[in-house]
Amino acid sequence: xxxxxxxxxxxxxxxxxxxxxxxxxxGFSLTWGVTKVINLSHCVFALVGAYIAYWLLVLYGIDPLxxxxxxxxxxxxxxxxMHQFLIREIAKKxxxxxxxxxxxxxxxxxxxxxxxTYFYKADPRLVTTSYTGRxxxxxSVALPITSLISFALAAVTIAxxxxxxxxxxxxxxxxxxxxxxxxxxxxxxxxxxxxxITYGLALATASIGGICMALMYSISPTADFTWxxxxxxxxxxxxxxxxxxxxxxxxxxxxxxxLCSAFIPLSLVHLILFIMLIIMLLVRPRGLFRR
Amino acid sequence: MKKVKARNPKLIIPIIxxxxxxxxxxxxxxxxxLSFGFILFTYxxxxxxWNIIGGYAGYLSFGHVAFFGIGAYTTALFLEHFxxxxxxxxxxxxxxxAIVAGIFGYPCLRLKGAYFAxxxxxxxxxxxxxxxxxxxxxxxxxxxxxxxxxxxxxxxAIFYEAMLALTLVIVFICRRIERSKFGLGLCSIREDEDxxxxxxxxxxxxxxxxFMLSAFLTGIVGxxxxxxxxxxxxxxxxxxxxxxxxxxxxxxGGRQSWIGPVIGASILxxxxxxxxxxxxxxxxxxxxIYGLLLVIIIMFLPKGILPxxxxxxxxxEKRSL
Numbered sequence: 001x002x003x004x005x006x007x008x009x010x011x012x013x014x015x016x017x018x019x020x021x022x023x024x025x026x027g028f029s030l031t032w033g034v035t036k037v038i039n040l041s042h043c044v045f046a047l048v049g050a051y052i053a054y055w056l057l058v059l060y061g062i063d064p065l066x067x068x069x070x071x072x073x074x075x076x077x078x079x080x081x082m083h084q085f086l087i088r089e090i091a092k093k094x095x096x097x098x099x100x101x102x103x104x105x106x107x108x109x110x111x112x113x114x115x116x117t118y119f120y121k122a123d124p125r126l127v128t129t130s131y132t133g134r135x136x137x138x139x140s141v142a143l144p145i146t147s148l149i150s151f152a153l154a155a156v157t158i159a160x161x162x163x164x165x166x167x168x169x170x171x172x173x174x175x176x177x178x179x180x181x182x183x184x185x186x187x188x189x190x191x192x193x194x195x196x197i198t199y200g201l202a203l204a205t206a207s208i209g210g211i212c213m214a215l216m217y218s219i220s221p222t223a224d225f226t227w228x229x230x231x232x233x234x235x236x237x238x239x240x241x242x243x244x245x246x247x248x249x250x251x252x253x254x255x256x257x258x259l260c261s262a263f264i265p266l267s268l269v270h271l272i273l274f275i276m277l278i279i280m281l282l283v284r285p286r287g288l289f290r291r
Numbered sequence: 292m293k294k295v296k297a298r299n300p301k302l303i304i305p306i307i308x309x310x311x312x313x314x315x316x317x318x319x320x321x322x323x324x325l326s327f328g329f330i331l332f333t334y335x336x337x338x339x340x341w342n343i344i345g346g347y348a349g350y351l352s353f354g355h356v357a358f359f360g361i362g363a364y365t366t367a368l369f370l371e372h373f374x375x376x377x378x379x380x381x382x383x384x385x386x387x388x389a390i391v392a393g394i395f396g397y398p399c400l401r402l403k404g405a406y407f408a409x410x411x412x413x414x415x416x417x418x419x420x421x422x423x424x425x426x427x428x429x430x431x432x433x434x435x436x437x438x439x440x441x442x443x444x445x446x447x448a449i450f451y452e453a454m455l456a457l458t459l460v461i462v463f464i465c466r467r468i469e470r471s472k473f474g475l476g477l478c479s480i481r482e483d484e485d486x487x488x489x490x491x492x493x494x495x496x497x498x499x500x501x502f503m504l505s506a507f508l509t510g511i512v513g514x515x516x517x518x519x520x521x522x523x524x525x526x527x528x529x530x531x532x533x534x535x536x537x538x539x540x541x542x543x544g545g546r547q548s549w550i551g552p553v554i555g556a557s558i559l560x561x562x563x564x565x566x567x568x569x570x571x572x573x574x575x576x577x578x579x580i581y582g583l584l585l586v587i588i589i590m591f592l593p594k595g596i597l598p599x600x601x602x603x604x605x606x607x608e609k610r611s612l
Contacts, residue, residue, distance in 0.1 A: 038405055066550050086590065094593040098405060101353060103589045106539060114429030118575040225531075228414065232409055271420045274413040281410050282398050 018254020
């Protein structure tokens with residue numbers, strides 16, 4: 001039988017991993033909502049962020065938290081470039097943007113994954129900092145410092161995205177395009193600029209998620225596919241169109257996974273998760289937190 | 292009379308190609324070419340079967356590998372327990388796949404667009420987990436099947452011919468569907484489901500039927516493929532990547548017609564084969580080229596290849612569906 005201590009530990013680690021899923025998902029949900037593009041390559045860019053951080057740490061001893069200063073602007077620019085040169089171009093040529101973009105982004109996955117494999121080999125890599133492996137204790141529940149840092153990073157990022165979307169003029173424009181594209185155009189919003197910023201933001205948040213993942217777990221060039229599945233889960237549970245939904249969805253998915261894995265083998269946890277997702281899709285296809 | 296005349300020259304080329312493909316093993320080509328042909332036909336057959344639900348009805352299914360795997364496991368189990376040849380039992384595999392598709396599809400085909408795609412993706416992800424926990428399917432160990440009692444060349448040639456015949460049948464079924472009332476109904480679902488329903492099209496029945504037919508054909512292909520590989524295991528026959536590749540092939544070729552998936556599957560399989568086998572630059576670099584080509588093709592031909600070929604033809608009075 002499960003003890004109170006185990007239960008507490010499961011809840012804590014569920015919240016930690018859930019917050020990271022939420023950060024990974026928030027940008028995915030944004031680009032899906034704003035441009036109707038299902039960006040399969042979202043997580044592969046998270047992986048790029050994680051590998052840059054790993055590389056900076058190994059070569060120059062730069063702490064992953066400091067490397068965020070380099071990674072975030074870099075991925076932001078990469079997102080804008082991806083929008084300007086790829087997404088915008090195919091959006092001009094086709095109406096069925098969802099399926100076309102899936103091929104495009106799948107191609108990007110193949111390219112980036114293999115580039116990473118080429119440069120880093122397929123071995124799993126660990127981001128080992130001075131504080132890796134240390135823990136704080138809350139009663140008898142261990143709180144690994146890396147997980148605490150990821151959680152804080154995730155919380156700050158989600159809050160920042162929330163305030164960007166609800167508090168700034170550009171953010172409100174993003175929401176406007178999301179809700180009613182033509183209406184936004186009519187009221188003088190520069191759609192191109194707004195969607196470009198959305199892509200920049202999406203990839204920047206993805207890279208933060210990737211670094212959180214790298215702090216807690218090992219990374220390998222094909223890890224992104226597993227992450228993507230969780231991103232799908234979180235987006236469906238949280239529903240498109242709400243940052244709060246994504247945050248709660250991420251935490252919920254994290255909690256379910258870690259509580260279930262306290263009772264049953266991990267592979268069966270995934271089974272339960274997917275069956276839950278199918279039921280969820282059937283009962284509330286727009287997510288629990290759709291406004 | 293004019294129509295017959297116009298059609299005849301068009302028929303000659305396909306017949307020559309088909310005759311060549313069927314007689315190809317008589318030329319005693321290398322075993323590699325027979326295997327390549329087999330893989331090529333497998334993907335064409337898969338992409339065409341997928342297109343029944345994904346192309347005509349417009350419901351993107353990322354879960355077809357589930358039906359493929361069900362077919363593969365069914366034939367493997369029949370062979371193991373009853374000693375029946377997969378060439379006969381693949382039909383049973385197809386029927387089982389269709390039943391699963393019916394049970395899954397009836398509730399899930401209510402979902403639209405990306406949500407349906409996600410639900411089917413979940414199905415594809417659930418299947419390997421189930422298969423690797425069931426005693427019946429020998430968990431993660433998988434099932435080995437005996438080889439055909441012939442030389443390697445002969446058995447490869449047999450598989451080559453079998454898959455070619457199966458592919459032809461599937462392509463013909465797709466062609467028939469396109470010209471039938473059933474196909475018209477599916478197209479109306481793709482174009483505007485609500486309107487179709489208002490006009491009296493029983494959309495639910497059509498969608499479920501199309502999904503089941505698609506799964507049935509995929510299951511048959513899976514059965515033959517398993518026998519060719521002589522081994523089934525969860526990561527091999529329930530590979531989600533394969534699901535995605537099938538979708539890519541159909542979309543790349545063009546989903547409106549039976550010829551689209553055939554073109555898409557041929558191009559992608561050939562690109563993949565050529566980059567990995569002939570360039571000799573290592574796995575990663577060849578995959579990078581594969582990905583780059585995928586991106587370039589879709590950037591220049593975002594609607595798939597088919598509309599750009601059709602566009603050059605003189606317009607007909609009746610739009611073929």
